[in-house]
Amino acid sequence: MTYFHSVTLDKDRCRGCTNCIKRCPTEAIRVREGKARIINERCIDCGECIRVCPYHAKLAVTDSLEIMKNFRYKIALPAPSLYGQFKDLSINQILSALLDIGFDEVFEVAYAAEIVSKFTREALQKGNLKRPVISSACPAVVRLIQIRFPSLIDHLLNICSPMDTAAIIAKKQAVKKTGLKEEEIGVFFISPCAAKVTSIRNPVGLEKSKIDGAFSMKEIYGKILEKAKTTVVRDLRKATMIGVGWANSGGEAFGTFTENSIYVDGIHNVIDVLEEIELGKLSDLDFFEGLACIGGCIGGPLTVENPFVAKNRIRKLAESLPKREQPPVDEDLVSFEEVKWIKKIEKSEVMKLDKDISKALEMMKEIDRTHKTLPGLDCGSCGSPSCRALAEDIVKGCATENDCIFILKDKIKALAEELNDLAGKKPPVIK
Amino acid sequence: MALYSKEFEVKARDFDSAGEVSSNLRAILKQLSLAPDIVRRSCIVCYEAEMNIIIHSYGGTIKIEIFEDRIRIIAEDTGPGIEDIELAMKEGYSTAPEEIREMGFGAGMGLPNIKANSDFMDIKSSKDGTVVVAEILF
Structure with a gap:
């Protein structure tokens, strides 16, 4: 069963801006396909995103x-x-x-x-x-x-x-x-x-x-x-x-x-x-x-x-x-x-990369390596709250390097230069 | 060999950045499934080592090494070194200058706290600098 929480998204109102992802204290929101998406397990219902959303696209579900x-x-x-x-x-x-x-x-x-x-x-x-x-x-x-x-x-x-x-x-x-x-x-x-x-x-x-x-x-x-x-x-x-x-x-x-x-x-x-x-x-x-x-x-x-x-x-x-x-x-x-509380409060491991520590550390190394290749602007245009979070998302397989618009731009530039180079090349039969 | 390592630079007297390495370490450790107490103790050790470099040295680095069964924190600095390590290990003994004490730092708890929260600790100090190594076992 997925974890129920009250904060939800009104998809029609969401414009996919990055205000909420940057304020969320548990990095529980991503923008994907033009809409914010809440990672349920990570949401603590603090309401920061409700307050910060300029389009009032975040709601708290209550009973009728x-x-x-x-x-x-x-x-x-x-x-x-x-x-x-x-x-x-x-x-x-x-x-x-x-x-x-x-x-x-x-x-x-x-x-x-x-x-x-x-x-x-x-x-x-x-x-x-x-x-x-x-x-x-x-x-x-x-x-x-x-x-x-x-x-x-x-x-x-x-x-x-x-x-x-x-x-x-x-x-x-x-x-x-x-x-x-x-x-x-x-x-x-x-x-x-x-x-x-x-x-x-x-x-x-x-x-x-x-x-x-x-x-x-x-x-x-x-x-x-x-x-x-x-x-x-x-x-x-x-x-x-x-x-x-x-x-x-x-x-x-x-x-x-x-x-x-x-x-x-x-x-x-x-x-x-x-x-x-x-x-x-x-x-x-x-x-x-x-x-x-x-x-x-x-x-x-x-x-x-x-x-x-x-x-x-x-x-x-x-x-x-x-x-x-x-x-x-x-x-x-x-x-x-x-x-008096009768149930023990358990720690939540939603931030954990892998339950096997060597595998988690391997991923961490990969995250560090990927993080270094990103521009470090924390602009959020990729839909993840920071470059570090994007690196994590890439390593976890839920984002790609090309989601970073700066990397994408560099790649397009390199491609354009190559195209230009190729266009300038003359076949040997032409004088 | 460490499964993972990361190095952070710590500048002398940079109180604005105080606690940043330890915050970074907390973020790293919460992505591993470690016992909460291991995370807490590692952060304390890291924080105190970081503060020692800020307060007493000319600058240095903190290296975090994670092994299958332990975390090792290596704090290395260039600076005047610790004259009397035994004395420095005593709770409340501090050589921090007055202006730093006025800021609420330098209470003489740094090294004792590192000792109390780690399973292994070693200090090597000369008049050129200090290396503190502390380990926390899983």
Whole structure:
């Protein structure tokens, strides 16, 4: 089975330009036959290509609202970043509007985030995780680590993200409340990004996600705006400052209450810092929060509002709420055991040339040799992101030397010169 | 004989390029199916050797050699050499000048880190330069 991921290409819109191939942090895109092609196994769903594509040819596949019909009881799980999308709506207005759209219940992911923050603090205090502990909340970063930094897998915080935690609690509570079977209850995440959609289908650390579908924040935005005009505002908000703060980069790190924590946003910045962590240069750090999108989840490719505007809104909202350190214990929430990862995170070997090391090294030599013959401009006109990547593609047999327009041009020139030479030659019988 | 080798030039005091050889090595190693820990240790050894050339020498090279069962990293430079190797191997002992320490480098962990992360290490130094050889076994 091919690896499912959310980012896909709209072939009709793609013009085969090279913007996306050059931004992709895992070199997962090639342009072939005039269209971008995503190498599924390499894609980490960071959304860089969605942001950078001038023709909007990259899409994040989400579920259609139609699938709600398949369930008797429907619960919306709004990501904290949803609260930053609306200019004049309070959290309660947004949540009430969601109910009016057709959900029977809303369960705030921001509320679950507070619980995850609490578990994180406890895990950090126990001290049996490798330092720095690396946040596992951004699925694009987790996948990046699997592909590019496998030695840091042991540093990942081994508990569910707020999204999965919210789903576990929401389903459990709904079964109790309604008496329905688990499969009759639909839990739907309102997502700011593609990576979350992928992580529902291919969960990390879990056998199966409790989430039944993911809706794009963009798609539901207009519906919320519409319903908010007439909704009867109910007091539904349970999340407080720490949980809502998770929408912005630094929110999770803040919730750990550790002084020695850093947060980094933007996938390329995250890569730089992960390199330093792998070199052991940040061993005095307790916690590292890395998020693929600039600004954090409010910068997700499925959000509507400008991330800097949304960031300020989240900050203001969070500051207006109480800072509660302990989520209420009177409710039947969730135990640490229920949210602990049960599946080992495996390294991904999608970059591997061959499983036999001598053969891989032979190929590497060939790549080095081929690389030297290329112009070194990294122009991308061949459809590969750099000359080095083209050399790799040639050695792997998925490109040829003539794909380089400069080599092609030189060959044509040599050929033309030879033609010219030949044309000037006179047969011996002509004077 | 090595199945694969590659040489990188390292310039003295070129802090802008600090870490480039080690980044290159990481890119090479992730294309082989090696244990993550081997990759991590090799990158640390390479990084520290690279920094030593940048900080202490007049310039040199780092040669990566990959064998069926090991990676060998050879850092060779021309420069003043290491006066007292035993002392230089002590954690925290540094001869880096003040201005380099102010940049956050030269904490005296370079050689000890190479030692701690390799399975074999050898240093030869004279007043003309230094050769550090470190190996990481698969």
